[in-house]
Amino acid sequence: MNESRPQSMSAFWMPFTNNRDFKANPRLLVSAEGMYYKDVDGNQVLDGTAGLWCVPCGHGQPKIVGAVREMIGQLDFAPTFQMGHPAAFDLAERLMDYTGHKFGHVFYTNSGSEAVDTALKIALAYHKARGEGSRTRLIGRERGYHGVGFGGLSVGGIGPNRKSFGPLLPGVDHLPHTHDLLKNAFSRGEPDFGVELADELERLVTLHDASTIAAVIIEPVSGSTGVLVPPKGYLKRLREICDKHGILLIFDEVITGFGRLTTPFATDYFDVEPDMMTTAKGLTNGVIPMGAVFSRRFIHDAFMEAPAGIELFHGYTYSGHPVACAAALATLEVFKEQQILDHAKAIQPYWEDAVHSLKGLPHVIDLRTIGLVAGIELEPIAGKPGARAYQAFKKAFAEGILIRTTGDIIALSPPLVLEKQHIDELFGKLTGVLNNLD
Numbered sequence: 001m002n003e004s005r006p007q008s009m010s011a012f013w014m015p016f017t018n019n020r021d022f023k024a025n026p027r028l029l030v031s032a033e034g035m036y037y038k039d040v041d042g043n044q045v046l047d048g049t050a051g052l053w054c055v056p057c058g059h060g061q062p063k064i065v066g067a068v069r070e071m072i073g074q075l076d077f078a079p080t081f082q083m084g085h086p087a088a089f090d091l092a093e094r095l096m097d098y099t100g101h102k103f104g105h106v107f108y109t110n111s112g113s114e115a116v117d118t119a120l121k122i123a124l125a126y127h128k129a130r131g132e133g134s135r136t137r138l139i140g141r142e143r144g145y146h147g148v149g150f151g152g153l154s155v156g157g158i159g160p161n162r163k164s165f166g167p168l169l170p171g172v173d174h175l176p177h178t179h180d181l182l183k184n185a186f187s188r189g190e191p192d193f194g195v196e197l198a199d200e201l202e203r204l205v206t207l208h209d210a211s212t213i214a215a216v217i218i219e220p221v222s223g224s225t226g227v228l229v230p231p232k233g234y235l236k237r238l239r240e241i242c243d244k245h246g247i248l249l250i251f252d253e254v255i256t257g258f259g260r261l262t263t264p265f266a267t268d269y270f271d272v273e274p275d276m277m278t279t280a281k282g283l284t285n286g287v288i289p290m291g292a293v294f295s296r297r298f299i300h301d302a303f304m305e306a307p308a309g310i311e312l313f314h315g316y317t318y319s320g321h322p323v324a325c326a327a328a329l330a331t332l333e334v335f336k337e338q339q340i341l342d343h344a345k346a347i348q349p350y351w352e353d354a355v356h357s358l359k360g361l362p363h364v365i366d367l368r369t370i371g372l373v374a375g376i377e378l379e380p381i382a383g384k385p386g387a388r389a390y391q392a393f394k395k396a397f398a399e400g401i402l403i404r405t406t407g408d409i410i411a412l413s414p415p416l417v418l419e420k421q422h423i424d425e426l427f428g429k430l431t432g433v434l435n436n437l438d
């Protein structure tokens with residue numbers, strides 16, 4: 001294993017990174033186990049973000065690592081176009097069990113971005129298959145993140161992610177976001193105010209006409225723009241309006257899936273059923289890239305009524321890659337055997353109290369929690385948006401904790417296997433960091 005510094009860091013064009021700043025002062029991780037990374041200098045770094053929200057079962061999970069090793073030795077690759085391998089089918093059945101059979105079918109991708117673009121394409125093709133080809137409009141939401149494909153970017157609502165890439169997909173509109181610090185600051189779980197923002201969908205239906213709208217896609221809890229929790233009743237109201245107008249509802253569960261809210265998916269937490277659900281990240285515990293689109297039976301059935309032949313002209317070389325399937329099957333087993341969701345539920349109140357104990361620290365203007373997620377919003381430095389939280393991120397790493405920041409919001413999402421001592425360490429060190437910011 002190479003644990004030394006790279007000879008040059010010039011060639012790797014790093015994603016979503018301030019490359020010049022990073023390369024002047026790099027943070028290099030060389031190994032990981034349980035709740036901790038180790039950096040190139042041998043320092044332990046407590047993982048407050050499950051990597052990028054993607055390691056619910058903790059790092060180096062022996063069962064998952066073992067399953068991957070075994071499958072690579074047995075079947076390094078097998079196509080899933082016009083042929084298959086058993087693990088892809090077994091995994092699909094296990095995933096249906098894991099959703100309590102709310103969904104009937106799953107389409108494999110390799111990432112969250114691909115899952116989103118796949119779901120949007122299925123939505124368009126579904127309406128066309130049923131003779132409603134005029135339904136081509138897609139509705140996203142401000143401050144939504146749906147990855148970086150052109151579909152996901154188009155329905156996404158983050159200005160800096162969109163602004164350099166031209167007009168994006170035509171015929172897309174956006175709901176307003178639901179973040180309201182004046183009314184909802186310092187909430188635990190779903191905030192009280194904002195259900196009426198779902199009625200904005202009625203406004204868009206009036207504007208565009210339902211016959212032009214294919215689908216609404218939202219993150220049940222927005223992660224990448226800083227943990228935006230839906231107001232009480234908001235998701236149910238959206239569901240009702242979609243039903244009324246024949247619009248498909250897609251939940252992007254790339255971060256909320258696989259236990260983040262202490263339930264298998266956000267659909268279980270909020271008791272609202274979407275028509276499709278996009279997932280990735282925790283699906284394989286982050287070990288091997290994989291995404292998946294879950295679809296309710298009626299969507300899949302609409303395609304199966306077409307004349308014999310390929311029903312959906314879509315897929316990826318690595319859809320259902322055997323090694324990814326092995327990792328996902330093992331991840332589901334670990335969830336069950338180690339009762340990870342029960343543990344997450346049991347520790348959640350301790351987590352929530354620890355987050356809200358930061359109230360009153362310098363610059364903290366909001367704390368919000370749901371499941372094992374926290375948003376800590378800092379007052380921006382005048383004229384320098386994002387600078388204060390970025391400073392917190394760098395100081396935190398130097399103190400041995402990994403946090404994630406977006407704008408001036410710190411988003412925390414640890415592996416679900418964390419124990420009280422990890423929560424104490426995380427918030428003890430974070431308190432020190434927050435007390436020492438410009």
Ligand code: PLP
Pocket residue numbers: 110111112113114116145146147148219223224252253254255280281
């Ligand atoms: N959708 C959501 C809600 C996400 O949070 C992300 C990534 O963070 C994505 C989609 C994109 O996933 P990926 O980076 O695997 O393409």
